[in-house]
Amino acid sequence: MTSSSTVAHGFPHLDTVRSAVTALYRRLSPDGVARFGSSVPPADVAFADTDDLHLGAQRVARAMVQHLGLPDARMIVSFRGMEHAASVELAAGPEYFIELNDRFRTHRRDIGAALAHEVTHVLLHRLGLAFPGTRANEILTDTVTTYLGAGWLLLDAYREDAHSSQKLGYLTPEEFGYVLAKRAVLFDEDPSIWFTSPQAYTAYTKGLAMARRDAQQPPLAAAGWAGRRRYARERRCAQERPGAASGTPYGFENGRGGLRVSFPCPTCHQRIRIPVRGRVRARCGLCRTVLECDT
Secondary structure, three states: OOEEOOOOOOOOOHHHHHHHHHHHHHHHHHHHHHOOOOOOOHHHHOOOOOOOHHHHHHHHHHHHHHHOOOOOOEEEEEEEOOOOOEEEEOOOOOEEEEEEEHHHHOOHHHHHHHHHHHHHHHHHHHHOOOOOOHHHHHHHHHHHHHHOOOOHHHHHOOEEOOOOEEEEOOOOHHHHHHHHHHHHHHHOOOHHHHOOOHHHHHHHHHHHHHHHHHOOOOOEOOOOHHHHHHHHHHHHHHHHOOOOOOOOOOEEEEEOOEEEEEEEOOOOOOEEEEEOOOEEEEEOOOOOOEEEEEO
16 A cells, blocks of 8 residues: 555546446445445544554454454554555465554554555455556555445545645545445445545545536436437437447447447446337346436
Protein backbone atom coordinates (compact mmCIF):
# COMPACT_ATOMS: atom_id res chain seq x y z
CA MET A 1 0.00 0.00 0.00
CA THR A 2 1.28 3.46 -0.85
CA SER A 3 0.86 6.88 0.63
CA SER A 4 1.29 10.01 -1.42
CA SER A 5 1.87 13.68 -0.76
CA THR A 6 1.12 14.46 -4.43
CA VAL A 7 -2.56 13.75 -4.88
CA ALA A 8 -3.89 12.87 -8.33
CA HIS A 9 -7.54 13.60 -9.04
CA GLY A 10 -10.24 12.53 -11.46
CA PHE A 11 -11.07 9.06 -12.73
CA PRO A 12 -7.96 7.68 -14.51
CA HIS A 13 -8.49 4.10 -13.24
CA LEU A 14 -12.24 3.86 -13.80
CA ASP A 15 -12.09 0.95 -16.26
CA THR A 16 -10.03 -1.12 -13.82
CA VAL A 17 -12.32 -0.17 -10.93
CA ARG A 18 -15.38 -1.32 -12.86
CA SER A 19 -13.63 -4.56 -13.82
CA ALA A 20 -12.83 -5.09 -10.14
CA VAL A 21 -16.50 -4.75 -9.17
CA THR A 22 -17.46 -7.27 -11.86
CA ALA A 23 -14.76 -9.68 -10.68
CA LEU A 24 -15.95 -9.35 -7.08
CA TYR A 25 -19.51 -10.29 -8.02
CA ARG A 26 -18.28 -13.23 -10.07
CA ARG A 27 -16.19 -14.52 -7.18
CA LEU A 28 -18.58 -13.89 -4.27
CA SER A 29 -21.99 -13.99 -6.02
CA PRO A 30 -24.72 -11.44 -5.20
CA ASP A 31 -25.55 -13.31 -1.98
CA GLY A 32 -21.90 -13.17 -0.94
CA VAL A 33 -21.73 -9.42 -1.55
CA ALA A 34 -24.98 -8.95 0.37
CA ARG A 35 -23.32 -10.30 3.51
CA PHE A 36 -21.39 -7.03 3.72
CA GLY A 37 -24.46 -4.84 4.05
CA SER A 38 -23.07 -2.97 7.07
CA SER A 39 -19.89 -0.92 6.91
CA VAL A 40 -17.21 -0.93 9.58
CA PRO A 41 -18.54 1.45 12.26
CA PRO A 42 -16.26 4.29 13.39
CA ALA A 43 -16.32 3.03 16.99
CA ASP A 44 -14.61 -0.21 15.97
CA VAL A 45 -11.60 1.63 14.54
CA ALA A 46 -11.37 4.57 16.92
CA PHE A 47 -7.79 5.03 18.14
CA ALA A 48 -7.07 7.54 20.90
CA ASP A 49 -3.62 8.97 21.54
CA THR A 50 -3.75 7.45 25.01
CA ASP A 51 -4.31 3.90 23.67
CA ASP A 52 -1.39 1.50 23.69
CA LEU A 53 0.03 1.53 20.15
CA HIS A 54 0.44 -2.19 19.60
CA LEU A 55 -2.62 -3.34 21.52
CA GLY A 56 -4.71 -0.75 19.72
CA ALA A 57 -3.39 -1.82 16.32
CA GLN A 58 -4.16 -5.46 17.13
CA ARG A 59 -7.68 -4.49 18.21
CA VAL A 60 -8.36 -2.64 14.96
CA ALA A 61 -6.85 -5.48 12.93
CA ARG A 62 -9.22 -7.93 14.64
CA ALA A 63 -12.15 -5.67 13.80
CA MET A 64 -11.15 -5.78 10.12
CA VAL A 65 -10.73 -9.55 10.21
CA GLN A 66 -14.20 -9.97 11.70
CA HIS A 67 -15.77 -7.54 9.23
CA LEU A 68 -14.27 -9.32 6.23
CA GLY A 69 -15.20 -12.75 7.52
CA LEU A 70 -11.73 -14.13 8.25
CA PRO A 71 -12.33 -15.77 11.64
CA ASP A 72 -9.23 -17.97 11.58
CA ALA A 73 -6.82 -15.28 10.42
CA ARG A 74 -4.57 -13.80 13.11
CA MET A 75 -2.86 -10.51 12.23
CA ILE A 76 0.47 -9.61 13.80
CA VAL A 77 1.00 -5.86 13.45
CA SER A 78 4.39 -4.16 13.76
CA PHE A 79 5.86 -0.79 12.87
CA ARG A 80 9.09 0.08 11.05
CA GLY A 81 10.62 2.66 8.78
CA MET A 82 9.65 1.87 5.19
CA GLU A 83 8.94 3.52 1.84
CA HIS A 84 5.32 2.40 1.58
CA ALA A 85 2.49 3.01 4.00
CA ALA A 86 2.05 -0.68 4.84
CA SER A 87 2.62 -4.23 3.66
CA VAL A 88 1.40 -7.73 4.46
CA GLU A 89 3.10 -11.10 4.20
CA LEU A 90 0.74 -13.38 2.27
CA ALA A 91 1.66 -16.84 3.49
CA ALA A 92 -0.58 -19.85 4.01
CA GLY A 93 -1.70 -18.61 7.42
CA PRO A 94 -3.20 -18.86 9.97
CA GLU A 95 -0.97 -15.95 11.03
CA TYR A 96 -0.35 -12.95 8.79
CA PHE A 97 2.30 -10.32 9.46
CA ILE A 98 1.41 -6.71 8.71
CA GLU A 99 3.99 -3.94 8.83
CA LEU A 100 2.93 -0.33 9.14
CA ASN A 101 5.04 2.70 8.41
CA ASP A 102 6.55 4.27 11.50
CA ARG A 103 4.67 7.49 10.81
CA PHE A 104 1.47 5.78 11.96
CA ARG A 105 2.90 5.89 15.47
CA THR A 106 1.89 9.55 15.49
CA HIS A 107 -0.90 9.40 12.86
CA ARG A 108 -3.04 6.88 14.68
CA ARG A 109 -6.34 8.03 13.22
CA ASP A 110 -5.27 6.50 9.89
CA ILE A 111 -4.21 3.08 11.19
CA GLY A 112 -7.68 1.70 10.48
CA ALA A 113 -7.43 2.77 6.83
CA ALA A 114 -4.04 1.11 6.37
CA LEU A 115 -5.17 -2.10 8.06
CA ALA A 116 -8.39 -2.21 6.02
CA HIS A 117 -6.36 -2.35 2.81
CA GLU A 118 -3.89 -4.94 4.09
CA VAL A 119 -6.52 -7.27 5.57
CA THR A 120 -8.38 -7.11 2.25
CA HIS A 121 -5.18 -8.36 0.62
CA VAL A 122 -5.50 -11.43 2.86
CA LEU A 123 -9.15 -11.87 1.87
CA LEU A 124 -8.36 -11.68 -1.84
CA HIS A 125 -5.43 -14.08 -1.37
CA ARG A 126 -7.76 -16.62 0.22
CA LEU A 127 -10.39 -16.10 -2.47
CA GLY A 128 -7.80 -16.55 -5.20
CA LEU A 129 -8.88 -13.26 -6.73
CA ALA A 130 -6.13 -11.19 -8.36
CA PHE A 131 -5.46 -8.97 -11.36
CA PRO A 132 -2.25 -9.21 -13.41
CA GLY A 133 0.30 -6.56 -12.55
CA THR A 134 1.01 -4.86 -9.24
CA ARG A 135 -0.85 -1.63 -9.96
CA ALA A 136 -4.02 -3.31 -11.24
CA ASN A 137 -3.98 -5.68 -8.28
CA GLU A 138 -3.68 -2.79 -5.84
CA ILE A 139 -6.60 -1.03 -7.55
CA LEU A 140 -8.56 -4.26 -7.17
CA THR A 141 -7.71 -4.28 -3.45
CA ASP A 142 -8.76 -0.66 -2.93
CA THR A 143 -12.00 -1.29 -4.81
CA VAL A 144 -12.90 -4.44 -2.87
CA THR A 145 -11.98 -2.81 0.45
CA THR A 146 -14.36 0.03 -0.36
CA TYR A 147 -17.18 -2.01 -1.85
CA LEU A 148 -17.23 -4.39 1.12
CA GLY A 149 -17.61 -1.62 3.67
CA ALA A 150 -14.15 -0.66 4.97
CA GLY A 151 -12.99 1.77 2.31
CA TRP A 152 -14.64 4.87 3.73
CA LEU A 153 -11.63 4.91 6.05
CA LEU A 154 -9.29 5.15 3.06
CA LEU A 155 -11.16 8.13 1.65
CA ASP A 156 -11.34 9.79 5.07
CA ALA A 157 -7.53 9.54 5.26
CA TYR A 158 -7.35 11.98 2.34
CA ARG A 159 -6.53 15.47 3.55
CA GLU A 160 -5.23 18.41 1.59
CA ASP A 161 -4.61 22.09 2.24
CA ALA A 162 -2.40 24.85 0.93
CA HIS A 163 0.68 23.49 2.72
CA SER A 164 0.40 19.71 2.75
CA SER A 165 -1.58 16.74 1.49
CA GLN A 166 -2.03 13.06 2.27
CA LYS A 167 -3.76 10.17 0.54
CA LEU A 168 -3.62 6.42 1.15
CA GLY A 169 -4.17 3.81 -1.53
CA TYR A 170 -3.95 3.73 -5.31
CA LEU A 171 -7.36 5.13 -6.25
CA THR A 172 -7.86 8.86 -6.54
CA PRO A 173 -10.14 10.46 -3.93
CA GLU A 174 -12.88 10.77 -6.54
CA GLU A 175 -12.56 7.08 -7.45
CA PHE A 176 -12.88 6.12 -3.79
CA GLY A 177 -15.98 8.32 -3.75
CA TYR A 178 -17.32 6.55 -6.83
CA VAL A 179 -17.00 3.07 -5.32
CA LEU A 180 -18.45 4.29 -2.03
CA ALA A 181 -21.40 5.73 -3.95
CA LYS A 182 -21.95 2.43 -5.75
CA ARG A 183 -22.05 0.71 -2.37
CA ALA A 184 -24.29 3.41 -0.91
CA VAL A 185 -26.88 2.90 -3.66
CA LEU A 186 -26.76 -0.89 -3.24
CA PHE A 187 -27.19 -0.89 0.55
CA ASP A 188 -29.06 2.41 1.03
CA GLU A 189 -26.20 3.81 3.08
CA ASP A 190 -24.76 7.28 3.61
CA PRO A 191 -21.03 6.99 4.36
CA SER A 192 -20.50 10.74 4.32
CA ILE A 193 -21.73 11.00 7.92
CA TRP A 194 -18.53 9.27 9.05
CA PHE A 195 -16.07 11.61 7.32
CA THR A 196 -13.83 13.77 9.45
CA SER A 197 -12.03 15.20 6.40
CA PRO A 198 -13.90 17.92 4.46
CA GLN A 199 -11.88 17.01 1.36
CA ALA A 200 -13.19 13.45 1.62
CA TYR A 201 -16.77 14.73 1.50
CA THR A 202 -16.03 16.80 -1.61
CA ALA A 203 -14.44 13.79 -3.34
CA TYR A 204 -17.42 11.63 -2.38
CA THR A 205 -19.91 14.05 -3.95
CA LYS A 206 -17.92 13.98 -7.21
CA GLY A 207 -17.80 10.20 -7.16
CA LEU A 208 -21.53 10.10 -6.42
CA ALA A 209 -22.24 12.25 -9.47
CA MET A 210 -20.25 9.83 -11.65
CA ALA A 211 -22.06 6.83 -10.17
CA ARG A 212 -25.42 8.44 -10.87
CA ARG A 213 -24.42 8.95 -14.50
CA ASP A 214 -23.91 5.18 -14.79
CA ALA A 215 -27.60 4.74 -14.02
CA GLN A 216 -28.64 7.39 -16.55
CA GLN A 217 -27.04 5.95 -19.68
CA PRO A 218 -29.22 4.67 -22.55
CA PRO A 219 -30.90 2.29 -23.00
CA LEU A 220 -31.82 2.65 -19.31
CA ALA A 221 -35.20 4.35 -18.96
CA ALA A 222 -33.69 6.93 -16.57
CA ALA A 223 -31.51 8.37 -19.35
CA GLY A 224 -31.90 12.07 -20.03
CA TRP A 225 -33.22 13.73 -23.16
CA ALA A 226 -29.82 14.33 -24.78
CA GLY A 227 -28.72 10.76 -24.20
CA ARG A 228 -32.00 9.39 -25.56
CA ARG A 229 -31.68 11.49 -28.71
CA ARG A 230 -28.15 10.29 -29.37
CA TYR A 231 -29.22 6.72 -28.68
CA ALA A 232 -32.01 6.98 -31.28
CA ARG A 233 -29.52 8.29 -33.83
CA GLU A 234 -27.04 5.50 -33.11
CA ARG A 235 -29.84 2.94 -33.32
CA ARG A 236 -30.84 4.18 -36.79
CA CYS A 237 -27.22 4.00 -37.92
CA ALA A 238 -26.93 0.43 -36.65
CA GLN A 239 -30.07 -0.58 -38.51
CA GLU A 240 -28.72 0.90 -41.74
CA ARG A 241 -25.11 -0.20 -41.29
CA PRO A 242 -24.90 -3.39 -39.23
CA GLY A 243 -21.79 -3.58 -37.06
CA ALA A 244 -21.14 0.16 -37.09
CA ALA A 245 -19.23 1.26 -34.00
CA SER A 246 -20.95 3.92 -31.94
CA GLY A 247 -18.18 4.92 -29.52
CA THR A 248 -20.66 4.89 -26.61
CA PRO A 249 -20.97 2.61 -23.55
CA TYR A 250 -23.73 0.76 -25.39
CA GLY A 251 -23.40 -1.02 -28.73
CA PHE A 252 -25.67 -2.63 -31.30
CA GLU A 253 -25.42 -5.91 -33.11
CA ASN A 254 -27.59 -7.58 -35.73
CA GLY A 255 -28.34 -11.26 -35.45
CA ARG A 256 -30.88 -13.78 -36.55
CA GLY A 257 -33.31 -12.47 -33.98
CA GLY A 258 -32.95 -8.88 -35.12
CA LEU A 259 -31.19 -5.87 -33.64
CA ARG A 260 -29.86 -6.19 -30.09
CA VAL A 261 -28.25 -3.66 -27.79
CA SER A 262 -25.55 -4.40 -25.25
CA PHE A 263 -24.68 -2.16 -22.32
CA PRO A 264 -22.98 -2.37 -18.90
CA CYS A 265 -25.09 -3.10 -15.85
CA PRO A 266 -24.98 0.03 -13.67
CA THR A 267 -24.50 -2.12 -10.56
CA CYS A 268 -21.85 -4.72 -11.45
CA HIS A 269 -20.76 -3.56 -14.96
CA GLN A 270 -21.32 -6.96 -16.52
CA ARG A 271 -22.51 -6.41 -20.10
CA ILE A 272 -26.18 -7.14 -20.76
CA ARG A 273 -27.63 -7.93 -24.21
CA ILE A 274 -31.32 -7.46 -24.90
CA PRO A 275 -33.51 -7.18 -28.05
CA VAL A 276 -34.34 -3.72 -29.37
CA ARG A 277 -38.10 -3.69 -28.98
CA GLY A 278 -39.10 -0.59 -27.01
CA ARG A 279 -39.82 -0.70 -23.29
CA VAL A 280 -38.46 -3.84 -21.68
CA ARG A 281 -37.40 -4.98 -18.24
CA ALA A 282 -34.01 -6.68 -18.06
CA ARG A 283 -32.37 -8.59 -15.26
CA CYS A 284 -28.60 -8.76 -14.97
CA GLY A 285 -27.48 -12.36 -14.96
CA LEU A 286 -24.58 -11.62 -12.62
CA CYS A 287 -25.83 -9.31 -9.85
CA ARG A 288 -29.58 -9.89 -10.45
CA THR A 289 -30.37 -6.19 -10.66
CA VAL A 290 -33.69 -5.55 -12.47
CA LEU A 291 -33.39 -2.69 -14.94
CA GLU A 292 -36.08 -0.65 -16.68
CA CYS A 293 -34.97 -0.06 -20.26
CA ASP A 294 -36.25 1.80 -23.30
CA THR A 295 -34.49 0.18 -26.24
